[in-house]
Amino acid sequence: MILITGSTGNVGKEVVRELQSEGIPFVTASHRSGHGDRYLNFEDASSFTGALQGIDSVFLMRPPHLADVNKYFRPFIEEAVKQNVKHIVFLSVLGADKNKIVPHAKIEKVILESNIPYTFLRPSFFMQNLLTEHGEELREKHDIYVPAGKGKTSFIDVRDIGVAAMKTLIQEEHRGKAYDLTGNEALSYQEVAEIFSEITGESFTYSNPSILEFWKTYRKKGMSNDKIVVMVGIYTTAKIGFAKRVTKDLHTLLEHAPITFEQFVKDSIDTLK
Ligand SMILES: NC(=O)c1ccc[n+]([C@@H]2O[C@H](COP(=O)([O-])OP(=O)(O)OC[C@H]3O[C@@H](n4cnc5c(N)ncnc54)[C@H](OP(=O)(O)O)[C@@H]3O)[C@@H](O)[C@H]2O)c1
Numbered sequence: 001m002i003l004i005t006g007s008t009g010n011v012g013k014e015v016v017r018e019l020q021s022e023g024i025p026f027v028t029a030s031h032r033s034g035h036g037d038r039y040l041n042f043e044d045a046s047s048f049t050g051a052l053q054g055i056d057s058v059f060l061m062r063p064p065h066l067a068d069v070n071k072y073f074r075p076f077i078e079e080a081v082k083q084n085v086k087h088i089v090f091l092s093v094l095g096a097d098k099n100k101i102v103p104h105a106k107i108e109k110v111i112l113e114s115n116i117p118y119t120f121l122r123p124s125f126f127m128q129n130l131l132t133e134h135g136e137e138l139r140e141k142h143d144i145y146v147p148a149g150k151g152k153t154s155f156i157d158v159r160d161i162g163v164a165a166m167k168t169l170i171q172e173e174h175r176g177k178a179y180d181l182t183g184n185e186a187l188s189y190q191e192v193a194e195i196f197s198e199i200t201g202e203s204f205t206y207s208n209p210s211i212l213e214f215w216k217t218y219r220k221k222g223m224s225n226d227k228i229v230v231m232v233g234i235y236t237t238a239k240i241g242f243a244k245r246v247t248k249d250l251h252t253l254l255e256h257a258p259i260t261f262e263q264f265v266k267d268s269i270d271t272l273k
Contacts, residue, residue: 001025001027003027055080094125108146117175120177138196157258195262
């Protein structure tokens with residue numbers, strides 16, 4: 001049996017959709033009652049045994065607010081060893097193999113040390129972030145408000161990650177592999193604004209605020225300093241050209257071209273209103 005963690009999140013929902021459409025049996029986990037088949041709370045180690053009972057494969061994701069790997073994820077992976085889990089597909093992040101400081105790199109290491117066969121999915125920046133984290137400015141002001149300068153990003157659609165996760169969960173040949181998942185092109189946020197304008201027929205701008213301006217705006221919205229620091233880190237990475245790498249891994253896994261940014265905008269038009 002397959003267990004999907006983060007099943008109510010951006011990626012988890014897509015993994016669930018793909019497994020359902022293939023008719024593959026699975027169970028979902030949630031830390032909120034009534035939201036999943038099994039209770040799993042990474043902050044409550046007593047939930048691990050029940051969540052992992054009878055599970056062969058786990059789709060594992062790290063909820064963004066949980067960074068302490070030894071506290072929250074090591075005990076979960078140790079329990080997976082005890083319960084004889086045979087495969088973990090872990091939602092990591094692009095660059096985790098080089099940047100050992102990110103929690104994803106530490107989780108990859110714990111999984112490697114556990115000797116449970118693994119597949120690491122290392123995606124680039126989600127297209128959907130523009131609708132969620134930056135959705136307010138996008139909908140209300142038709143503005144893309146991120147401090148990324150002219151830097152390019154190899155955006156990925158979470159629906160493609162759902163397919164990649166489904167395939168790696170059910171096909172044996174992906175064990176022991178790490179995939180760097182990106183879309184087929186890298187775009188600047190100016191180009192992203194132009195695509196939004198072209199597809200919707202309305203004018204979208206990219207305002208490229210300074211880091212100070214960005215920080216003040218998001219503090220006013222009530223965002224924590226920690227979260228703003230993470231966001232600034234992500235956009236600075238893009239600004240200096242470290243988010244533009246395009247790989248073939250997703251195309252190869254999907255056996256067709258990844259979803260383009262144009263297609264993502266076309267499919268999102270209703271949520272922009
Ligand atoms: N955003 C990007 O561009 C990007 C790019 C590459 C990698 N990533 C990585 O992808 C991951 C985020 O994926 P996502 O966007 O799909 O997540 P998400 O939409 O933020 O969803 C978080 C999920 O975590 C679950 N959750 C929250 N607290 C929990 C807890 N204490 N115990 C167990 N589950 C808990 C939530 O479900 P319940 O509340 O139902 O339990 C929810 O399903 C992060 O690790 C991030 O670093 C993101």
